[in-house]
Amino acid sequence: MKVSECRMAGHFLALLRLLRLKHALIATVTSKEFRDLKDFESIAQLLINDDFWLYLFSMCRALYAPMRVLRLADQKTPAMGQLLFIVNQASRVMPKYLNKAAEASRLLLDGAMGDVIRNDEILSDSDSDDSEDGGGDSDIELDNDNDDYSDEEYRSGDEDDEPTLPTLPTLTSSVMALWKKRAPKLKHDYALVAYLLNPHSKLLAESKQSKTLRHDEAVDRLIEKLLLPQNLTGQDRKTTLSRLVDRFWSEYSDFTEKSGIMNYRIMWDVADSHANEPHVWHKKYTVSRTKVLGKLACLVLSKILGTGSAERHWKLVKEVKSGQRVQTGVEKINKQVHIYGLNGQAKAKLQAKKQSMKGKMWEDADFDACKLDNYLSEINIELEARIKEGDTRLFRAWLETWEQEDVGPTGNNYFHARLVKKYGGLKWLDPDTGFSVRTAHPKMMYFHKERNNNGYHVLACMDGYDMDKVPAEQEDKYDVWTRNNDLFELIVEYYNNNPNEMNIKCLTQDVDCDSEEDGSSDSDE
DSSP states (O other): OOOOTTSTTHHHHHHHHHHHTHHHHHHHHTSHHHHHHTOSHHHHHHHTOHHHHHHHHHHHHHTHHHHHHHHHTTOSSOOHHHHHHHHHHHHHHHHHHHHHHHHHHHHHSOHHHHHHHTOHHHHTTOOOSOOTTOOSBOOOOOOOOTTOOOGGGOBOSSTTSOOBOOOOOOHHHHHHHHHHHHHHHHOOHHHHHHHHHOOOHHHHHHHHHHOOHHHHHHHHHHIIIIISOTTOOHHHHHHHHHHHHHHHHHHHHHHHHTOGGGOOHHHHHTTGGGTTOHHHHHHHHTTTTOSSHHHHHHHHHTOOOSSHHHHHHHHHHHHHSOGGGTTOOHHHHHHHHHHHHHHHHHHHHHHHHHHOOTTSOOOGGGGGTTTOHHHHHHHHHHHHHHHHHTTOEEEEOSOOGGGGOOOOTTOOHHHHHHHHHHHTTOEEEEGGGTSEEEEEOSSOOEEEOOTTOOEEEEEEEOTTOOTTSOGGGOGGGEEEEOSSHHHHHHHHHHHHHSTTSTTEEEEOTTTTOOOTTTTTTGGGO
16 A cells, blocks of 8 residues: 555555555565565565564554544545544543553564664665674674663752652553643534534433533534524524523433434434434434424534545546646636546445445444454454463474574574574573583574575573673683574473573473464475
8 A cells, every 4th residue: 555645644554454464475475486586585584573463463553543533534424423432432442552552562572673673774674794704693782772861861859869760651651642632622612512413322322421511511602603693692692592502402302312302213213324424314303303403413413524525626626637638727627627526426435335434333342453353353362362471481492484494694684583582591401511501692693604504593601601792702601502302302391390480481382382483484395
């Protein structure tokens, strides 16, 4: 999907499209034909990383509710009756999903993989800076200076008090601060009154419970603005306004209770089917039954929310007035644009009637998979399971399919980061050296460079290894282990004997589960 600056939430919709195409993209980058191109290797590694898809989904879901508010302004049809409901719903569900997105970010973007994903140079598919003969240690270096603050940023009370770091805003607090700054501007008089007069059963029940003095005052102002004759002045104006407002609330009582003049079963049976056009429902059923409510409802609920129609009209003008028609007069252009626009509008209505979901009132639970269950329910289930596991680290004690990736002479940063995420910090006992403890380097792998046999191995640190020094300065403090079944058995044995260390759970292929991406490269076989 091509992102356009004038399209509402264009980048967000492009990311949602990316989520929908997850399986197609993975099948593409793992196909033999694509691999033979030997291009976009870093992006391919990113796309076959499950953590990337979980993180992308969590962020899209967190911001889906405000996106729906923004999209209302891009509709060609009136949507004033839904605005306040969707704004309130966004305020309610955003903190929940933002907290989950923050937790997912903490779990999925830790360590080397997070640093690689955040590095824009990697996304440009740039090669490593290693020279051809520099096949030794990996060039991955983590930025450990993110926690440095200037003296002015410290907060302290008395001089004797220890300085404390300033409280950094969280993802939830940052986004909600931006949202709370803008949401009140969406709760204007038209939105408040339209919310009260929407006949949809869900909105009607909710508005009865949440109506406040602010809604009453908005009704008074709009009746004065839209229904009160402008030629009245003085006491006559005040008296007439009072009668109109009093009549409205009498009719509104019947409207909410479905009694009196509103006690007509057929009109309420079809109310929910008019979710996209509540003003039409009022025109059919309440204008003839009321003196004030029906007229006010038609005037308020028939409003569109944005300038999308004006922008589309100008687009039609540019399409019609082009080529040999650039000299066409204004009057003739207006007629041509009108005919051309009606034809396009008729086609759009037929398509929207089949595909549009905006007329269906969402429940809060619908945001779990953004109402795209056919595409995103699987990712949602996996993300919830990952968050539930919390800090428990799962180690799959076998050579997974993605680990069998061919590596070029300069290595692959994404592949390296995934290996560090899997093996970094793990421990085992070396039986050849009196069962001394070995610890996999938490930040790097060992890159072995050999013609047609390039690959990453585990850099096993011994006691006394200094993490602040490069391996070349302490070659007697580490050795290199191949990723094979012997290593897996030693790691599993160590954590079975030390179950409480590092909160690590070892999974075996035959007993616990299959690889997270097992079969992703089957097309090559």
